[in-house]
Amino acid sequence: xxxVEQSLFLSVRxxxxxxxxxxxxxxxxxxxxxxxxxxxxxLQLLTYIFSNMDMKQDQRLTVLxxxxxxxxxxxxxxxxxxxxxxxxxxxxxxxxxxxxxTFGRGTSLIVHP
Amino acid sequence: xxxxSQSPSNKVTEKGKDVELRCDPISGHTALYWYRQSLGQxxxxxIYFQGNSAPDKSGLPSDRFxxxxxxxxxxxxxxxxxxxxxxAVYLCASSLIGKAEAFFGQGTRLxxx
Numbered sequence: 001x002x003x004v005e006q007s008l009f010l011s012v013r014x015x016x017x018x019x020x021x022x023x024x025x026x027x028x029x030x031x032x033x034x035x036x037x038x039x040x041x042x043l044q045l046l047t048y049i050f051s052n053m054d055m056k057q058d059q060r061l062t063v064l065x066x067x068x069x070x071x072x073x074x075x076x077x078x079x080x081x082x083x084x085x086x087x088x089x090x091x092x093x094x095x096x097x098x099x100x101x102t103f104g105r106g107t108s109l110i111v112h113p
Numbered sequence: 114x115x116x117x118s119q120s121p122s123n124k125v126t127e128k129g130k131d132v133e134l135r136c137d138p139i140s141g142h143t144a145l146y147w148y149r150q151s152l153g154q155x156x157x158x159x160i161y162f163q164g165n166s167a168p169d170k171s172g173l174p175s176d177r178f179x180x181x182x183x184x185x186x187x188x189x190x191x192x193x194x195x196x197x198x199x200x201a202v203y204l205c206a207s208s209l210i211g212k213a214e215a216f217f218g219q220g221t222r223l224x225x226x
Binding site for chain 2: 004030031033035041042043044045048050088092099100101102103104105106
């Protein structure tokens, strides 16, 4: 199976909260990330969490990490149409000072009025 | 520069031709990564550099793919005798050694006809 798994699609109504889920297999993961990719653009780092944390909040974004279940989630409060994009979960481990992200396939978030 | 720069942004080539894709990382970033994003797929890791050396070449799909980095800065990904299955967006990222945040360029969209 894949190292990082995500559901492919999520559709929400504008103003609602979105929750994007991710599972990973590598228990030695050091950091876990959420990236956003808008159409025709590269990847934008949204937020990341160190593996010894269980929650991180940044404005409308809340990241929850359940290390026991190897489950990561991204909650977007008050979702806007501008949040429509593909969201990638990624994990890294320390490889001699470098952190090589391994990505999931991405979740397409569709926000409708 | 201010961000990771990739060129060209788009490349159309005939099957069997060689192509070179260029990545200019953020100034001072010693780690550099290449990924491939095929339609409907996640990000496939190709290779990473620490300085000018590539400790991990395991992701290169075939011996038609090669990459080099000179002066600890610019990197070139070369694909020889291109095939239609090479059509994808090629993304480059860079980071500081020992730092978890990798920053991505806008990508090069390669189309092999």
